[in-house]
Amino acid sequence: MDELKELALSGGIEVLESIIQHRSKADPRLLMGHGKLEDLSLLALQKGASIIIFDQELNPSQIRSITDQTDIKVIDRTQLILDIFAQRAITKEGKLQVELAQLKYMLPRLVTKNTAMSRLTGGIGGRGPGETKLELNRRLVRRRIGQVEKDLESVILHRQQQRAKRSKKNLPVISIIGYTNAGKSTLLNTLTKSSVLTEKRLFATLDPSSRRLKFPKDTEVIITDTVGFIKNIPKDLLVAFRATLEELNNADLLLHVVDMSNPRFEDQIESVEKILSDLNLNNIPTIKVFNKQDLVDKEISQRLCRFFDATPVSANDESTLFGLIEKMEQSILSVSVQDAELIF
Template identity: 45%
Template sequence: MREEKVILVGLQTREEDSHFNYSMGELAQLVDTAGGEVVMTFTQKRNTIDSRTFVGKGKIQEISRAAEETQAQTIVFNQALSPRQVRNIQDVIEAKIIDRMQLILDIFAMRANSREGRLQVELAQQEYLLPRLVGQGVNLSRLGGGIGTRGPGETQLESDRRYIQGRITDIKKELKKVSAHRERIRQRRQDQQVFQIGLVGYTNAGKSTLLNALTQADTFEEDTLFATLDPLTRQYELGSGMEVTLTDTVGFIQDLPTELVAAFQSTLEETRNMDLLLHVIDASSDYIEIQEETVVELLEDMDSHHIPRLAVYNKADLADADFVPQLSPHITVSAKDEEDVLRLHEAVEEHIKEILVPYRRILPAQEASELAHMQKESLVTQWSFDDATNEYIVEGYAKPSSKWVT
């Protein structure tokens, strides 16, 4: 299938060149992930956004000529466009006009595999499009689909407002049912005293690779943005024998559409209920500080900043020799290196000890079967059998509400 030709447009309204350049580079990556080919990039420096056409009138004319010369089908703006701006730009440019938010929604539509994921994406798409219905018909019919028009709701993009409002109501009802099911599973894990670990981080930091390395799972890995969309939970057995869960979550990104955050609320709540977060960071990224800051801010927005966190600087094999981690506590690894993975196993176990409380229990010999349960449900550090008293002496760590502690 031939790639869609795309022109990128960015407006710089502040002095931080590094942030702007990073954002534009990321936009190009997003287009690539969506199956497009960037044929040209336009940038402009202005004190304020043009309320009519986002960038200046002259720049719009310039982009229009470039679109004709390169036969670009789509123009992607790096910031959110208002409905009025889209209509005014369409009056000049004979190509499909979308913004960064619509592009991200499009990628999520491509990546959603579960029923819940597809419903969440459609909800986000419909809520994003509802205030932008006027003019979308012209915009999206020009090229009959492609980037920015994919997903569960694509056939309804030009439908009337009443239909879309009804669809939004229906999806929210369906998601409530799915969310209730997810909550029951979550509550069952908590009732069973299962220790839960979440993998969070900027998109493409290597979370899925680490999940596979730690749990010997076989989940989808790809060097692309948003390779994982649906949260995936795997059982993870520590060296002590304790069984915990490890959940891979959707990658974070700058300027995540608010519609997407709202639609994925039940999924993102998985993070809020974790006992420990492994914040996975790409140590080889040239923009590591921006990525760290984005994740930390989003965790605060989701009320997850209070959860104990271990920064895992991944891709150490690709990092500069003088790389120095900034977040603490931290560990630097390569998910592809077996020795590094072993070190990470040990670091995770040590952090779990800090979160749990120590206990010491004495078991009569006839309750020997309980020892196996203790090793699975708590972190047993040592045990011995006293021949004189015919008893097991067990020491370890468990949740405060665990029966081994109380």
């Protein structure tokens, strides 16, 4: 629930209240019990809430029934994440990916002439590149999906061609990955003295950016930032971002950035590792970077890093990055030595 609150804030939503119901089994129609839902509507009315966000994914009929029951706009975590992504997408590829995910999510939820549906579209939970298009009917949505997929394909092809050009120069690639808000963009900025947007919000970065980095021993690499991961990443979103994430396949080294000051950091590591193995990326050499050491007691930090075999840093403080830079260079050099041995 804490994470859902952070997500809501990132989506520009003020959280008035949160409630949890413990139930042995979810109600198939309303998710919660009838009485509890009535309490919830009343509370929402008293507080002047304009939206109810559920942490679980709701199926189309649940959204309709709950909306009818509460008479308030209802969205789930997936829609909230899609909405944040829609607000953040900048590049053409990012926008197309988000629109595709939104369209695919909406398709089974489209019903004609339903008041719940009109509350579903537009505004929070239905914002962004696909906004007006979401009001079209199913047939048109399907057609739009086909078009977006085609556009996306050509954008991806273009990017791959560019990458091929880049890799001709044979620079090793280091990719920074990790849970959202871990400090990936901050690390990229400090390492390369650039200014990629960093924010306290979740999902500040959507579109991957790449920079060159020169190590002390003169090795040059490309270092890339990626979209943050999150637990239970919506399926449609993962599919839509698959191409971007598959880029990671070309990485010679991954920096897995972890916010060690977050009380849920162990779960976050687990979520990231699960996504990596879903994407078949778990064979790439990885350095675990435990970030935000300045917010953690020194002794605890040392113990955690030993236990997790991680390198402690404060991504916003250049003077703490020496150990990491050394490890990165070593790892890259050993990769190129292996390559050289293969050639001989």
